[in-house]
Amino acid sequence: MRQPTVLVVDDEQDIRDVIAVYLRNENIRTIEAEDGIEALKILDKETVDMVVLDVMMPRLDGIMTCMKIRKTSDVQILMLSAKQEDIDKINGLTMGADDYLGKPFNPLELVARVKAQLRRRQQAHKQRNEDVIQIGELVIDIPRHSVTVGDKPVQLTPLEFGILELLAKHRGQVFSSDNIYEAVWRESARISDNTVMVHIRNLREKIEANPREPKYITTVWGVGYKINA
Incomplete structure (x- = not known):
């Protein structure tokens, strides 16, 4: 110190x-x-x-x-x-x-x-x-509700930002779709609902250089999603 x-x-x-x-x-x-x-x-x-x-x-x-x-x-x-x-x-x-x-x-x-x-x-x-999270070139400014990748501003919807903030604050922790839905939407998860998957896909399109090979939001097959620690 x-x-x-x-x-x-x-x-x-x-x-x-x-x-x-x-x-x-x-x-x-x-x-x-x-x-x-x-x-x-x-x-x-x-x-x-x-x-x-x-x-x-x-x-x-x-x-x-x-x-x-x-x-x-x-x-x-x-x-x-x-x-x-x-x-x-x-x-x-x-x-x-x-x-x-x-x-x-x-x-x-x-x-x-x-x-x-x-x-x-x-x-x-x-x-x-704690209010500003940086992961590689990805910077999440929580109080300003803004995101940049390599100094380029990224426009996210409130729900997309909520998902990104949740995963970034708990790096390394895997969240199921139901976990994400309940934390971000603040209501009980719906059965067989692909809402989270669609939002994750849109989020990757905005922040990933190659959405097919994401380096920020990764999938743990059969479990959920995470941002690596």
Whole structure:
């Protein structure tokens, strides 16, 4: 598993050092910047999972830095400030920050908040990956209800998409015609009905280079259909 990276931005070296020590103890890689301008340069070059960003800094303060980051990135941002007024919290979060912590802070609380934000980011990334399924040149974007093969859009009916989504989400698992019908049509399968077979044939015509020798949706004779794992 890739080690997460946190960019620590604060004009006080002592604070950067303390944060870095605690995060490294949790196996979190840290990069340091002393102001917003330096932080933006680092973000252009480095892959960063989270930014711990002080509000009061010379040259470019934390609020302006946060706004600039949000124009190009959805990286997690935790803002630090010595100002405790609620308006500062509201301003920080309105500008795009994900969390806010007042100074002075307990390093253990900061670590807990950083880890919580990193978990949310990991879960969101995992969810995005699950929402888009790629099998060779076949790409199924579930939220957008779209399919492409080799970057060429493929127009599917809702039932065809439902069959493809079912098989793609359970790669390697064989589904009988009755299983597919009940899952996609959401009703009991009809006896001696070739509806699923017809839809599978139409689906292959659209996504397979050679429908007679399909590489995506394969037939397990006498059992059903599957997409290989």
